[in-house]
Amino acid sequence: MAVTVSLVALFALVLFFLLRHGSLSAGSAFIAAGFGFFLASxxxxxxxxxxxxxxxxAVAAL
Known part of the structure; x- marks a missing residue:
């Protein structure tokens, strides 16, 4: 559970910076989020x- 929350926070942070710097449009972000929700089901x-x-x-075992 903690890993999932951490990954969600990481992806949210990356998405925030992509949107802020114009590398990703709001429409693309909406599509990516929708895809994630539908993929989860x-x-x-x-x-x-x-x-x-x-x-x-594997990374933890290094």
Whole structure:
């Protein structure tokens, strides 16, 4: 749970700076956020979470 909250905060921060510097338009940000919400409700959500956990475990083991 803590990793998920941290990743959400990280992605929100990156998205904020992309919007602020004009690298990403508001429409693109809305589409990206919508895609994330819809992706979370599909069968792909579990494998993505497993992959994220595996990568974070590998980084922690370094």
């Amino acid at each position: 599909t069968g792909a959500a579990a494998p993505i979470n497993q992959l994220t956990n595996a990568v974070l475990d």
